[in-house]
Amino acid sequence: MNPISSSASFALAICLISILLSPLAAAGLALIHQGLGRSRSAAHSMLASLCVLAIAAIAIVLIGASWAGYSGGAAHTFQLAGLQWNWLGNVASLATSSNLGVNPSSPSSPNSLVLCLHIFAAGLAAIIPLSAGTDRWRLAPICLATIVFAGFIYPLFAHWVWGGGWLSQLASSFGGKANIAPFLDMGGAGAIHVTGGLMALSVAWILGARRGKYTPDAMATAIPGHNIVLVLFGCLIALIGFAALESATSILFNGAAPDRIIGVIINAMLSASSGCLAAVATTQIRYRKPDASLSANGWIAGLVSGSAACASVSPLAAIFIAAIAGVLTTYLVEVFELRLLVDDPGGAISVHAASGFWGLIAAGIFAPTSANSLTSQVLGQLVGMATLLGFMLPLIHGCNLLLNRLVPYRVDRDGDWQGMDIRELGAGAYPEFVIHADEFVPR
Amino acid sequence: MKLIGCLLLLSGWFLVLAALVMLPAFAPRAAFIAAAIGVEVLGLILLMRAYTTMQRIAK
Numbered sequence: 001m002n003p004i005s006s007s008a009s010f011a012l013a014i015c016l017i018s019i020l021l022s023p024l025a026a027a028g029l030a031l032i033h034q035g036l037g038r039s040r041s042a043a044h045s046m047l048a049s050l051c052v053l054a055i056a057a058i059a060i061v062l063i064g065a066s067w068a069g070y071s072g073g074a075a076h077t078f079q080l081a082g083l084q085w086n087w088l089g090n091v092a093s094l095a096t097s098s099n100l101g102v103n104p105s106s107p108s109s110p111n112s113l114v115l116c117l118h119i120f121a122a123g124l125a126a127i128i129p130l131s132a133g134t135d136r137w138r139l140a141p142i143c144l145a146t147i148v149f150a151g152f153i154y155p156l157f158a159h160w161v162w163g164g165g166w167l168s169q170l171a172s173s174f175g176g177k178a179n180i181a182p183f184l185d186m187g188g189a190g191a192i193h194v195t196g197g198l199m200a201l202s203v204a205w206i207l208g209a210r211r212g213k214y215t216p217d218a219m220a221t222a223i224p225g226h227n228i229v230l231v232l233f234g235c236l237i238a239l240i241g242f243a244a245l246e247s248a249t250s251i252l253f254n255g256a257a258p259d260r261i262i263g264v265i266i267n268a269m270l271s272a273s274s275g276c277l278a279a280v281a282t283t284q285i286r287y288r289k290p291d292a293s294l295s296a297n298g299w300i301a302g303l304v305s306g307s308a309a310c311a312s313v314s315p316l317a318a319i320f321i322a323a324i325a326g327v328l329t330t331y332l333v334e335v336f337e338l339r340l341l342v343d344d345p346g347g348a349i350s351v352h353a354a355s356g357f358w359g360l361i362a363a364g365i366f367a368p369t370s371a372n373s374l375t376s377q378v379l380g381q382l383v384g385m386a387t388l389l390g391f392m393l394p395l396i397h398g399c400n401l402l403l404n405r406l407v408p409y410r411v412d413r414d415g416d417w418q419g420m421d422i423r424e425l426g427a428g429a430y431p432e433f434v435i436h437a438d439e440f441v442p443r
Numbered sequence: 444m445k446l447i448g449c450l451l452l453l454s455g456w457f458l459v460l461a462a463l464v465m466l467p468a469f470a471p472r473a474a475f476i477a478a479a480i481g482v483e484v485l486g487l488i489l490l491m492r493a494y495t496t497m498q499r500i501a502k
Contacts, residue, residue: 081464174463180472205494208501218499340491341498375469382476383459390456390483394449397490 028238040419131346197353275302
């Protein structure tokens with residue numbers, strides 16, 4: 001007989017169902033990215049999303065999972081100032097194992113289940129930068145960047161937060177919970193969204209703007225998305241995926257009881273709703289009409305910001321956090337596009353990086369427990385955010401600059417106006433009925 | 444400017460690590476970490492300005 005108890009079996013079942021549904025988050029984002037891009041790059045965008053998911057899965061199984069590790073697993077540590085720092089996982093790779101099952105003695109955190117979740121989490125994180133590279137990022141460098149991101153960059157931070165690394169041990173290593181609480185990232189706001197968003201920022205910097213996006217005097221031109229229906233449908237798909245991913249990470253990495261998953265699902269729905277409505281209201285007030293693409297961004301921004309403390313905040317707090325994210329996103333998209341001249345067609349930098357940062361600090365404010373005071377939790381969150389900005393961004397940008405030297409990221413000048421579909425795939429996504437209007441691109 | 448921005452970002456992170464190791468009391472540690480984040484924000488601003496300037500020149 002299987003020795004797993006009935007409660008553990010229930011947790012395992014919930015976890016497995018959640019992991020199975022989590023790819024819907026990536027599917028939703030893929031639809032959003034391609035809908036917000038131009039029609040002449042639609043097929044390329046979807047193929048790039050598939051390639052990213054495929055490469056991320058292989059990279060995480062072959063390399064990343066060993067580094068990401070899991071809480072209580074083997075790790076590389078070193079001594080500094082009399083303290084033991086857990087920097088990198090060192091668990092045995094499951095790549096050659098033919099027996100990927102659940103460890104009956106510890107069904108709540110089995111190695112293969114963690115691997116399974118990392119496959120989809122890394123894929124989701126790696127798909128985020130596609131938004132910033134829409135219409136000009138070539139397929140070969142996309143694949144290369146994904147190997148580096150899913151194989152090395154994502155596992156590093158995932159280990160620090162979810163695999164028993166130093167950020168998850170802040171309290172035990174640096175003065176107790178009264179002084180500093182462990183970095184809280186229940187649903188992946190930092191490990192998935194901020195790392196993906198920072199990658200998007202780096203990619204947008206390296207690629208530069210699409211041709212025709214800015215006039216010679218640096219005025220932005222509107223290049224509207226080609227299929228807003230797909231974008232909004234992607235939002236609905238992403239909701240299921242986000243709720244599932246947050247449920248799985250809450251159980252596996254944060255020890256949440258299965259009955260807390262109901263709260264996670266409620267909070268996910270409220271976060272998405274609040275973020276979207278805040279964006280609808282903000283754009284209605286600013287432009288006199290609601291903007292569909294910014295409202296879609298608000299929906300995702302709400303989900304991202306709510307994921308940091310998805311299982312430990314009240315529904316009211318979830319609504320508030322997401323509403324701020326929704327408003328913030330509508331302004332930041334404009335700041336990046338108009339003032340900083342960063343061409344990010346899908347708004348990934350604002351939606352994932354900025355809203356992720358807001359969600360992390362909000363988790364410190366709204367999710368302190370009896371063991372962790374507000375101040376100690378906020379301090380723990382600040383350390384995690386400083387690590388994302390101060391270490392992960394230079395690391396990500398350095399890797400991208402190096403890869404860009406090896407394989408140039410940007411398509412050539414002709415490919416820019418021709419579209420990625422014809423240039424890289426040889427056929428368009430809509431060959432029968434789309435006329436490519438070139439009013440945005442002076443030839 | 445880009446290199447200095449990246450170095451400032453890294454410096455800010457090392458300041459955070461230094462605060463964790465060297466300052467056990469809450470108040471000075473929090474102040475030091477806040478200052479370190481300020482350094483990181485300066486680095487980010489510098490990096491953004493560098494790329495914005497590049498984009499303007501490209502136009």
